[in-house]
Amino acid sequence: MKSEVLKGLVFNIQRYSIHDGTGIRTVVFLKGCPLKCPWCANPESQKAVTPTTWIKNGKLENVGEWLTVSEVVAEVLKDEVFFRTSGGGVTLSGGEVLMQMAFARELLKTFYELGIHTAIETTGCYPKERLLSLLPYLNELLFDLKLMDSQQSKQVIGADVETVKANFELALMQSDIEVVPRIPLIPTYTTTPDNLLAIIDYLNTLNIRTVHLLPFHQYGSSKYDYLGWEYQLKDMPTLSDSSLKAIYQMFETNELTPIMEGLA
Numbered sequence: 001m002k003s004e005v006l007k008g009l010v011f012n013i014q015r016y017s018i019h020d021g022t023g024i025r026t027v028v029f030l031k032g033c034p035l036k037c038p039w040c041a042n043p044e045s046q047k048a049v050t051p052t053t054w055i056k057n058g059k060l061e062n063v064g065e066w067l068t069v070s071e072v073v074a075e076v077l078k079d080e081v082f083f084r085t086s087g088g089g090v091t092l093s094g095g096e097v098l099m100q101m102a103f104a105r106e107l108l109k110t111f112y113e114l115g116i117h118t119a120i121e122t123t124g125c126y127p128k129e130r131l132l133s134l135l136p137y138l139n140e141l142l143f144d145l146k147l148m149d150s151q152q153s154k155q156v157i158g159a160d161v162e163t164v165k166a167n168f169e170l171a172l173m174q175s176d177i178e179v180v181p182r183i184p185l186i187p188t189y190t191t192t193p194d195n196l197l198a199i200i201d202y203l204n205t206l207n208i209r210t211v212h213l214l215p216f217h218q219y220g221s222s223k224y225d226y227l228g229w230e231y232q233l234k235d236m237p238t239l240s241d242s243s244l245k246a247i248y249q250m251f252e253t254n255e256l257t258p259i260m261e262g263l264a
């Protein structure tokens with residue numbers, strides 16, 4: 001009997017990214033996410049690992065393609081020279097990478113063995129065994145921290161904070177993996193003083209000194225129209241420079257070094 005070839009559902013491969021890990025990176029977006037963040041810029045990745053259709057510019061399109069590990073590797077290696085010169089590599093993103101654990105693991109293992117720097121972006125919302133199975137093939141872990149109040153987190157995005165924290169702390173115990181906490185700055189959700197101070201307290205407890213801050217944007221807004229879904233944050237303005245600076249200073253005065261995109 002012929003053995004089945006492992007395939008993963010990939011909804012985008014983005015080249016020349018400089019915000020998703022060290023150096024210049026190619027980001028492979030895997031479909032499927034257990035959360036339901038109202039601000040999601042990749043709503044087409046949400047829900048189960050199944051193809052989605054949307055109507056874009058009047059045309060019905062399938063979002064996502066089943067690809068083999070070899071197909072993804074061949075595409076990513078086109079930019080190997082940029083990885084070598086910038087210290088970059090490949091980043092798996094989503095959705096939640098661990099929704100397609102077997103495929104993600106095989107991809108990371110292949111890249112790691114080829115000497116390509118590997119990273120994942122993750123929500124931290126899964127049983128720890130899943131994370132443990134990827135750790136041997138990871139150089140960098142971009143780890144989202146969103147809402148620290150357990151009830152609010154459960155209600156608003158569907159995330160169990162205790163699971164997120166346990167996985168974050170597990171990752172920090174790995175001496176050979178760089179763990180980067182990342183906080184999406186979403187007005188009225190994550191940027192309340194209570195939430196930001198809870199994140200700061202938590203990071204200070206763990207002796208973490210650097211944090212990445214990701215300001216809210218509206219780049220994903222049109223995707224909700226393509227999908228025919230309501231976008232709750234459609235009219236939400238982006239944060240002003242003064243609000244961003246105030247948040248930046250809040251971290252700085254609490255002994256953290258914030259790295260924020262787009263702040264002069």
Ligand code: SF4
Pocket residue numbers: 033034035036037039040041042043045046094095096123
């Ligand atoms: S975790 Fe990311 S991909 Fe999943 S719903 Fe939230 S913002 Fe969207």
